[in-house]
Amino acid sequence: MITSLLSRHFGFDRLRPGQEAVISRLLAGKSAAAIFPTGAGKSLCYQLPALALPHLTLVISPLIALMHDQLAFLQRKGIAAATLDSSQTPEESRRVMQQASDGRLKILMISVERLKNERFRRFIAQIPLSLLVVDEAHCISEWGHNFRPDYLKLPDHRRELAIPQVLLLTATATPAVMADMQAKFGIDGDDLVVTGFYRPNLDLAVIPLAGSARDAWLREELHRDPAAPTIVYVTLQHSAEQCAAQLQASGIRACAYHAGLDPALRSQIQHDFMAGRLDCIVATIAFGMGIDKADIRRVIHYDLPKSIENYSQEIGRAGRDGLPSRCTVLASRVQLPVLENFVYGDTPDRTAILRLLGILQEAGSEWEFGLLRLSNETNIRQLPLKTLLVYLEMAGIIAPAYNYFAEYRFRFVLEKQAILARFDPKRRQFLEQVFACAPQARTWCTMDFEALWQGYQGERQRAAAALDYLQQQGWIELESKQMTEVYRVLRQGIDVASLADQLHALFEQKEQSELARLQALLTFFSSTTCLSHELARYFADDAAPERCGHCSVCRGEVALLPPLPTPALPNEHGLRAWCDPLVALCRSRDPRLLTRFLCGIATPLTTRLKARSLAGFGQLATHPFADVLAAVSRLYPDES
Numbered sequence: 001m002i003t004s005l006l007s008r009h010f011g012f013d014r015l016r017p018g019q020e021a022v023i024s025r026l027l028a029g030k031s032a033a034a035i036f037p038t039g040a041g042k043s044l045c046y047q048l049p050a051l052a053l054p055h056l057t058l059v060i061s062p063l064i065a066l067m068h069d070q071l072a073f074l075q076r077k078g079i080a081a082a083t084l085d086s087s088q089t090p091e092e093s094r095r096v097m098q099q100a101s102d103g104r105l106k107i108l109m110i111s112v113e114r115l116k117n118e119r120f121r122r123f124i125a126q127i128p129l130s131l132l133v134v135d136e137a138h139c140i141s142e143w144g145h146n147f148r149p150d151y152l153k154l155p156d157h158r159r160e161l162a163i164p165q166v167l168l169l170t171a172t173a174t175p176a177v178m179a180d181m182q183a184k185f186g187i188d189g190d191d192l193v194v195t196g197f198y199r200p201n202l203d204l205a206v207i208p209l210a211g212s213a214r215d216a217w218l219r220e221e222l223h224r225d226p227a228a229p230t231i232v233y234v235t236l237q238h239s240a241e242q243c244a245a246q247l248q249a250s251g252i253r254a255c256a257y258h259a260g261l262d263p264a265l266r267s268q269i270q271h272d273f274m275a276g277r278l279d280c281i282v283a284t285i286a287f288g289m290g291i292d293k294a295d296i297r298r299v300i301h302y303d304l305p306k307s308i309e310n311y312s313q314e315i316g317r318a319g320r321d322g323l324p325s326r327c328t329v330l331a332s333r334v335q336l337p338v339l340e341n342f343v344y345g346d347t348p349d350r351t352a353i354l355r356l357l358g359i360l361q362e363a364g365s366e367w368e369f370g371l372l373r374l375s376n377e378t379n380i381r382q383l384p385l386k387t388l389l390v391y392l393e394m395a396g397i398i399a400p401a402y403n404y405f406a407e408y409r410f411r412f413v414l415e416k417q418a419i420l421a422r423f424d425p426k427r428r429q430f431l432e433q434v435f436a437c438a439p440q441a442r443t444w445c446t447m448d449f450e451a452l453w454q455g456y457q458g459e460r461q462r463a464a465a466a467l468d469y470l471q472q473q474g475w476i477e478l479e480s481k482q483m484t485e486v487y488r489v490l491r492q493g494i495d496v497a498s499l500a501d502q503l504h505a506l507f508e509q510k511e512q513s514e515l516a517r518l519q520a521l522l523t524f525f526s527s528t529t530c531l532s533h534e535l536a537r538y539f540a541d542d543a544a545p546e547r548c549g550h551c552s553v554c555r556g557e558v559a560l561l562p563p564l565p566t567p568a569l570p571n572e573h574g575l576r577a578w579c580d581p582l583v584a585l586c587r588s589r590d591p592r593l594l595t596r597f598l599c600g601i602a603t604p605l606t607t608r609l610k611a612r613s614l615a616g617f618g619q620l621a622t623h624p625f626a627d628v629l630a631a632v633s634r635l636y637p638d639e640s
Helices: 002-010 020-026 044-052 064-076 092-101 111-116 118-124 147-158 175-185 209-222 237-249 264-274 310-315 333-345 350-361 371-378 382-394 416-420 423-434 447-454 460-472 496-524 531-538 572-586 591-598 604-608 625-635
Strands: 033-034 056-060 079-085 105-108 131-135 166-168 192-193 201-209 230-233 254-257 280-283 298-301 325-331 366-369 396-410 444-446 476-489
Touching: 002 020, 002 044, 020 033, 020 044, 020 166, 020 447, 033 175, 033 264, 033 476, 044 105, 044 166, 044 371, 056 201, 064 105, 064 310, 079 092, 079 371, 092 118, 092 423, 092 460, 105 111, 111 118, 111 147, 131 147, 147 175, 147 382, 166 175, 175 192, 209 237, 209 298, 209 325, 237 254, 237 280, 254 264, 280 447, 298 604, 310 496, 310 531, 325 531, 333 496, 333 625, 350 371, 350 382, 350 496, 366 371, 371 382, 371 604, 382 396, 382 496, 396 460, 416 423, 423 447, 447 460, 460 476, 496 531, 572 591, 572 625, 591 604, 591 625
Parallel strands: 033 166, 033 192, 056 105, 056 131, 079 105, 131 166, 201 325, 230 280, 230 298, 254 280, 298 325
Antiparallel strands: 366 476, 396 444, 396 476
């Protein structure tokens, strides 16, 4: 059956190494994990079984662009697949949900955040599901390079939706992360399939270069073969813009790509690159996930990647056609402080954690909040705030109850009376009450759930389900906003100070782990042994040759990275001139807050105060965070 489906839908006569092992396990009713390098065909491991399994395959995918690329591929192969994502119109979403309800879909792709949507969970619970696929599954591990707290809830979602099988997919899992993934989803060791990470067609090179020399090297390199499809990776958005502009001025068909661009423009740039109308993309890591362009000949890291895992993922986009491709890192320790600042920016201060626990203590037995508002109240970025909530769950202090949209609004597609006429008297009466509690302003009606309860004892959940049904029928257009999280408070009267210390220690431990990851990256690039062998060994692959013959080390070009220069900090007067305007704005002399500001690390508080417009913001972005913190602490000791 596998061979027949493979040939008919995908046009292949055989599977790659590892694919058959994974697919046979799924078709035997087991769960599995596939740890394959980028470009090794992970997607086929679920696409093929989805055709053979009786019910819908639900795929958790990290990026809309990735979903759209895979969807286009599946539709070209005649496979019934769809996505539900934020780029769709209500009509498009309604059509996809109807196809799923009718059993006309084999594959549905969503983001992990979609499972926080009460309307979607209510809908998907009614659909028989055969398989849950978790792409980029390393995101579930706190010790992975790209931890996403919402992924921690996936095992619970799987149980609630009674999905019999799960497939975990990733290209970048170290042994510790593999063990974590298996434990969380209950996958047996025999059902973990790891293929080799060695790519014989990739030439790996590390070239130590001072920052000022990179632009000339890059222009010269690209002009050697201007039409060769190339990705240049940078760390910051403005670096992408500057670098692309320089290449354009020298006659290279290049374009910047980063998360700050309009989504439609990003989509157009990606499409132009895929079609060969652009030869070079200068990108932050926002670009590349799911890019299925087989003939990328060069991947150049203009800036240091964030970790060995990121490096492996990014070079894996080169040479998927098996032809020789070059992967070059322009390495310098000067780039290190910027990467370290990303790490420091995600560590909440102990005072912020205390503020969060104080809000929790005041909540009573049920805690209700919007994430953005809570982030602003506590001055904790949203990602570490989500992580804190997960830590509180793991400590048995809170448990997620449900979430809902604070605001529902709709407009009539059919006349109100025509809708009411389609229901029996009992249901009609409830709908009349719903409509009566949704005052209309021009065309949109805003639902007042409190009025429905006070006036008619009408339950919110029943009203939301009724509006969902009306939208599915195409009789109204429905919008929902302001996601509100509701948690049960399981333990009250906690020792707030002690708990704050424990939580802060966890974040400091995570911070040290991330900083160690950066040092491991520098050690790897300075390696005196074969780069291909070292990279494979990092991912528990001992089968790679000890000398590949196609890396800079094997050519006798060991990268000696000059030590990081220690630039002088401004004197006390200069520091005060930059810091005092922020102190006056936020009425705080907290050294870590001021250090983040000087290092160009935005927080919810400084964003709200528009601190980017102050002269001191980012002035010391290239200085080590610890050095700046020590200087600021001497200057403002009273809150240290």
